[in-house]
Amino acid sequence: MADPDGKAGETDRKSLDELGARIDAAREKLEGPKRVQTTKYKTLSRAWQMIVELVVSVVVGGCIGYALDWAFGTLPLFLLILGGFGFVAGIKTILATARGFVEDDGTA
Amino acid sequence: MATENTSLAEGAADAAAHSSGGMPQLDFSTWASQIFWTALALFVLYKILNGSILPKISGALEDRHNAIADDLDKAAELKKQAEDAEAAHAAALASAKADANKIIAETQAEIDAELAAASAEAEAEIAARTAESEARIGEVRATAATNAKAIATDTAQAIIDKLAPGLADKSSIEAAVARALSASGVAK
Amino acid sequence: MAKEAVEGELNIDPMHQFDIKYFFDIDLGIANMGFTNSALFAFIAVAAIVVFLWTAVSGHSLVPSRMQSVAEGIYEFVRNMVRDTAGDEALKYFPYIFTVFIFILACNLIGMIPYSFTVTSHFAVTVFLALSVFISVTVIGFLKHGTHFFSFFWPAQAPPALRPILCIIEVISYLARPISHSIRLGANMMAGHAVLKVIGAFAGASALLVVPSIVGVVGLTALEVLVAVLQAYVFTILTCVYLNDALNLH
Numbered sequence: 001m002a003d004p005d006g007k008a009g010e011t012d013r014k015s016l017d018e019l020g021a022r023i024d025a026a027r028e029k030l031e032g033p034k035r036v037q038t039t040k041y042k043t044l045s046r047a048w049q050m051i052v053e054l055v056v057s058v059v060v061g062g063c064i065g066y067a068l069d070w071a072f073g074t075l076p077l078f079l080l081i082l083g084g085f086g087f088v089a090g091i092k093t094i095l096a097t098a099r100g101f102v103e104d105d106g107t108a
Numbered sequence: 109m110a111t112e113n114t115s116l117a118e119g120a121a122d123a124a125a126h127s128s129g130g131m132p133q134l135d136f137s138t139w140a141s142q143i144f145w146t147a148l149a150l151f152v153l154y155k156i157l158n159g160s161i162l163p164k165i166s167g168a169l170e171d172r173h174n175a176i177a178d179d180l181d182k183a184a185e186l187k188k189q190a191e192d193a194e195a196a197h198a199a200a201l202a203s204a205k206a207d208a209n210k211i212i213a214e215t216q217a218e219i220d221a222e223l224a225a226a227s228a229e230a231e232a233e234i235a236a237r238t239a240e241s242e243a244r245i246g247e248v249r250a251t252a253a254t255n256a257k258a259i260a261t262d263t264a265q266a267i268i269d270k271l272a273p274g275l276a277d278k279s280s281i282e283a284a285v286a287r288a289l290s291a292s293g294v295a296k
Numbered sequence: 297m298a299k300e301a302v303e304g305e306l307n308i309d310p311m312h313q314f315d316i317k318y319f320f321d322i323d324l325g326i327a328n329m330g331f332t333n334s335a336l337f338a339f340i341a342v343a344a345i346v347v348f349l350w351t352a353v354s355g356h357s358l359v360p361s362r363m364q365s366v367a368e369g370i371y372e373f374v375r376n377m378v379r380d381t382a383g384d385e386a387l388k389y390f391p392y393i394f395t396v397f398i399f400i401l402a403c404n405l406i407g408m409i410p411y412s413f414t415v416t417s418h419f420a421v422t423v424f425l426a427l428s429v430f431i432s433v434t435v436i437g438f439l440k441h442g443t444h445f446f447s448f449f450w451p452a453q454a455p456p457a458l459r460p461i462l463c464i465i466e467v468i469s470y471l472a473r474p475i476s477h478s479i480r481l482g483a484n485m486m487a488g489h490a491v492l493k494v495i496g497a498f499a500g501a502s503a504l505l506v507v508p509s510i511v512g513v514v515g516l517t518a519l520e521v522l523v524a525v526l527q528a529y530v531f532t533i534l535t536c537v538y539l540n541d542a543l544n545l546h
Contacts (some may be wrong), residue, residue, distance in 0.1 A: 087470055
């Protein structure tokens with residue numbers, strides 16, 4: 001008489017515990033931060049994006065240099081210097097972009 | 109622009125002439141118009157979205173969030189109730205078990221006591237009966253012994269009278285019978 | 297255009313689809329502000345977004361319909377993107393960012409429909425979008441930090457001798473942002489459509505090429521839909537990254 005009663009109590013306990021776990025999981029899902037899904041197809045545009053960034057940086061630097069040259073009449077000087085700076089800036093941006101991708105890959 | 113280019117050379121030349129290198133994107137005469145209308149479209153879109161659609165979506169999301177949170181609270185509450193009920197049930201079960209054990213022990217003790225009383229009574233009765241029986245047996249034995257003495261005495265008298273009258277008087281015969289009887293263990 | 301010269305029968309003009317056609321002119325002297333196919337499709341995109349979102353949210357039920365959950369998914373996606381990239385403070389700019397994102401997304405996707413026009417394949421539009429972001433973000437930076445915003449360009453941890461040079465480099469890369477920001481979107485949309493057009497034109501050129509051409513177009517169209525979504529996402533997340541720089545100065 002006592003044994004089947006005890007068993008029933010045990011299964012009740014178990015199902016209660018399961019219910020508790022499910023409630024906790026649902027609550028966590030509701031409150032927890034949602035991770036932004038990054039798509040792996042982002043890599044498709046990676047190389048293209050880097051080239052654009054490099055070229056754009058060189059061109060922007062070159063333009064500023066050309067403007068300075070135009071103002072001071074020192075034509076190739078600032079164009080070359082700032083073009084070079086633009087190249088460095090482009091490399092820097094590319095490295096930052098690459099780091100961003102690495103971080104994305106890490107979280108994905 | 110180069111829409112109906114019948115001759116290729118003409119078409120290419122046409123395209124090159126109208127847009128720089130054939131890319132309409134670099135035809136800067138269209139930029140002002142594009143920028144103006146795009147800006148207007150974006151402004152209209154922003155007004156509509158920010159004015160009514162985005163608040164509606166965020167309201168719906170918030171309502172759902174709250175509803176789910178409420179439901180979860182309710183579920184936790186019900187779970188707690190179930191646990192309480194289970195605990196109450198377990199307590200009731202335990203107390204019932206204790207009660208049952210107590211009753212069993214009490215009954216046992218009662219039965220034991222009754223049994224002891226009954227057996228004591230029975231023993232007393234048996235003892236009484238034994239005593240009674242013994243008394244009767246003793247009586248019977250005494251009677252038997254007396255009778256045996258009388259019979260033996262009478263017999264001995266008769267025998268002596270027959271064989272040798274006057275050999276022994278009544279008292280000596282009695283003494284002899286008593287002696288013989290006590291030797292055979294019939295009487296004390 | 298080189299292709300046209302080489303291939304005799306093949307008359308491919310992949311750039312023709314990007315032509316701007318005026319429906320009517322509004323000549324202001326300095327520029328023709330007339331209504332064009334680009335403007336038409338920009339407003340078609342706006343109408344499509346409004347109709348879609350309005351239908352989706354009009355039910356406003358606790359258990360969302362399919363459309364409602366798509367709309368809510370987009371909303372939460374952009375919102376999380378803004379918050380995760382630029383922090384909670386950036387959430388007050390969420391409506392602007394959402395507007396830009398959904399506009400680019402709608403323009404890109406509507407551009408996938410045959411015979412339609414891709415508004416975002418024009419640099420005029422993407423440069424306008426990128427410059428708006430650039431100017432707004434810079435203004436936000438100055439409003440929040442005042443002249444302290446210039447420290448964004450000043451590498452305080454670098455060796456002192458290198459600082460001026462690094463500062464120039466920072467300024468160049470900051471100025472390069474709107475350009476690469478706009479070229480990335482415009483060039484992607486333009487290149488995809490041009491390639492589609494070229495491959496599609498092969499089908500008309502020779503009976504032998506019909507099947508591979510159709511296969512190619514189908515595959516590329518799938519890829520282009522992906523690119524359309526991806527570029528809207530990339531443009532938006534870069535906007536968030538720039539906003540984050542302005543709000544938090546690294």
